[in-house]
Amino acid sequence: MKRSQPQDNNPGAPKRTKASVACTRCRSQKSRCELLDVSGQPGMPVVVRCHRCKVLGAECSFETSNLIHFLPKAPSSVADASPSPATSSTLSESSPTAPAPERFGGLSTLAAAAIASTTPVALPKSVTGTSAGPVPSIPSRYGILPEDLLPTATTPIWGCVTRVDWTATPMLAIQEMVRCPKNENPPELPSGGRLSDILPATEIQSLLEIFETRYSPWINLPPARTENTNSLFDIVRCTIASRHLPPATRLSVAPRLQKLTEDVFVRELFNPQPSLESIRALLILSVWTPICGTGAEARDGRLLIASAVSMGMNIFLQNESKRAMTLRADKDGDTAEIEESTHKWRLWMSLVVTECGLCLGTGRTPVSSLSPLDNDMSALSSFPEFTLTSTRDTRLGLVAKIYDVCTKATNLRLQRVDDVEKFFDQVNDITYTMEGISRLIRPLHIITPYDTFYAHMLVLQYHACMVLILHHALREVRTAYERDAPTQPWHTVETKGGHAISLFWGRDALLNAESVLTAFLSVSDLTLLSAAPDNVYVMVGFAATWIFVSNFTIYQMAGSTLGGPSERLQSLTIERLNAVSVAPDHAASRCGHVLRALMNAWERRKPHPIDKTRCECFMQMPYMRTMEAFNQQVRAAHAEAAEASAGPGSGPTPPLEHMFTMPEDSSSGNWDLFMDDTFWETFLENLNNSDAFSTAQPVVPPPVV
Structure with a gap:
């Protein structure tokens, strides 16, 4: 009995006869020969070239061979090739009507070919174009779309299957916004x-x-x-x-x-x-x-x-x-x-x-x-003595320990809400381990006679990893409770010991985020700082974003701001990023541009005018273990502000809800620690309308007012 042949679902795929299993070059090298991403332009002949010859830029015998042909097919849209790991989060490099982009380009092509057998795990793909309403457009030079960042109020786990949850991969989200824009027509x-x-x-x-x-x-x-x-x-x-x-x-x-x-x-x-x-x-x-x-x-x-x-x-x-x-x-x-x-x-x-x-x-x-x-x-x-080589070996070992602990922390999962006590202890054990490592890191730039600047930058990397660990822990708690116990607000969850988890970890995350910016601003050698790796600027951008998130959360919860050094640290960080930038397409310049757009969005959202008495109250607010203590502190601050604003003979005190104006979307009662749709729409609109990423001519970043 003959086995039925499977139906060919891709009639446009090139067909090769059995007599020609590889092109001439691949046969001579005894290499694997594959046809990938073969697509033609309307009105242009189809150029057939195997993947290896395409990577090497060599002539392929398939280009002139009559042993390979295409079956007739109706005009269709871009090919359905799945994105590579390098571009899984960058799913819209071109408009829907533009020609299909290359699978890889330049050095990415070479790197992809070199690791064909050891490709890292790819991120989940984002399925676009399924939203009910109109989607804001974004220039093709950006590698991230608004729908990739926007959480939805109706989705309990920070985004649905049609979106990329930026809080799940926060560093990737910052990298995408800071990424160097792509020129569709390079010279x-x-x-x-x-x-x-x-x-x-x-x-x-x-x-x-x-x-x-x-x-x-x-x-x-x-x-x-x-x-x-x-x-x-x-x-x-x-x-x-x-x-x-x-x-x-x-x-x-x-x-x-x-x-x-x-x-x-x-x-x-x-x-x-x-x-x-x-x-x-x-x-x-x-x-x-x-x-x-x-x-x-x-x-x-x-x-x-x-x-x-x-x-x-x-x-x-x-x-x-x-x-x-x-x-x-x-x-x-x-x-x-x-x-x-x-x-x-x-x-x-x-x-x-x-x-x-x-x-x-x-x-x-x-x-x-x-x-x-x-x-x-x-x-x-x-050891036993510090030389230039041993100093760098020491830093190499310490960075390895920091990243190893951070990786273990971000691999932790809160599978059930019943395990929150165990998860709380696991995360705290990891933060204690990190604090032990910090004992070796903090004095390093003092006790070593070499590379003191780079030892100081190790402190920045430590605090950035701490922010990432605590961010992940908070996200796991929120995800678990909004999935399994949606009736209980996740930010009110307390441990048996009386710790309000959102306050306990949120406060530490804020302190570490401010420490990242402080370490970044405390160095005076801008020449060395301008040579920092791109990922250092991404860490700074993530920390600054977390401070903004905290500020926005306090605004949602109490109609106030954090006060203290937060906004000033952000402004100085933007100035420093622009100062160390050597070109408009430098990672420092791009990060400064993103943070400036973030700051502008916050300026438009925060209350005006701000009651100084409330700012001072929150600036001096001690750590609160429970939500009840926190709520008492908020009520006391509101009462003091009301008395101060009333004054002698000023008449009855106005209601608190009129004095402390909440955001327009606060009626839902959803205190969203990780932003809402309105914020990201405002932020990305401001980011996209700016041409600071233009690579045609150098752009001087705007001064901080």
Whole structure:
């Protein structure tokens, strides 16, 4: 009995005969040959090219072959290819009528090909276009849509299946808003065959020294050579450091360096034994976005670092800690061999730490992890004395501990409301562990004679991770109660010990968010601060957003504001971001623009005029363990404000509901700790109407009033 053939649901897919299983190039290389993303433009002939030849930019025999053809089909919309992990949260790069975008582009194409066997876990897709009402439009240069951010009042778990819940991946949401805008029509740029064809020798030497002085300490690796060899490592370092060139020079040089980087990396991509410098070059590209002014590519640092990790695994860097420990235990071990193994271990540590940091708060699981021997090596390399290398090893080990604890915290889940006591204890145990780590971090910039600036920045990363941990804990409580116990407001939940969870964790999150901004503002060396990784600015943006969330929550709950230093810290942070920015497409400038839009939205929403007596009350408000104590404090503040406003002979005291005007949507009684539809509509409308992201000409950020 013959088995029936399955029905072909895709009549437009290209057909190949059995005699031609691969194109000529793939057959000669004995490589897998696949046809992906084959789509034609109306009125234009269909160009058929296998995926490998497309990535390599090589001619494919399928282009002229008569052994592959298309079946007739009716005109249709864009292909239904699922997005890659790099773009799963960026689902609307073009308008509905625009041609289908490329699956990957530039360095993302190369990185995707390099990690085909170790692709990280992708985020859930967002299904767009199903909302009942009209959806606000957003320019195609932004990688996030309003419906991706807006929670709905009728949805109990912060967004429905048609939306991306930004509170579930807060760092990813900030990354998307800060992401460099994409130029749909990037200019064609010629690239030199070597680095020396683009820059003179003296300029190359200067850029390499700048990179090793200002950038390498951020990834906690020992200084590298500064002699030019025209390698990928040298090209990448010059590409990143070129942001410090004069604007006119950078405008002509940086895009060519970016193009040269892609051209050279394609030769390293399929090398079965990649060099350590090539892996380190890709690590650098994942941490810093090249500032070229072209906006040609929407980069995904997580995809790039996963590619670097995959290349490191191919040469077994993950086993270097064991090898180094074995060599150290051998009294007759070769010193040079020990140093080589230790150098490889440091690179592996930096890869793992960088990937973990880029995945925090994004919903993506790192493909790499540290072994107990890696942590043992970190301790052995840090003591007994502080040298430049041991200082960086110490920071590398401490960052690894912070990210490891933070990852464990964000993996905790509150499955049932009955487990809230256990979940409360688990989160508190983790925060106590973090506080123990902070004992090692806080004095580090005092007791170490090297890299004091970067040791101080470790404090910023610590507090940012604390905010993320507490944010996750609050979200889990809210999600569980709005799912399983919708009749009980989640913010009123108390433990058996009498702790109001929303106040207990919310207060600590606010303190840590303010500490992030304080650490960011307390450093005086703006030159070093301008070289910070893109993710540091994302952490600052997340912390500033959390402060705004707290301010808005107090406004919803009591018609007041936080008072204290919060708004001033935000204003100073925006000024500092603009001050350290070296170009309009610098991550610092983009983060400052987003925070300015956020501040403008808050200025339009907060009450006017604000009663100073209420601000002072909340500024001096001590910690309240229970909701009843908090409500008593609020009522007392309202009563004092009413008496002060009445005065002698002023007549009867007006009702409190008229004195303390609540937001228009407060009638629902939903004290939404994580914003409402009205806020995000206002914020994104303000963000989209601004042209501060324009890459055509440098834009001077507006001064803070």
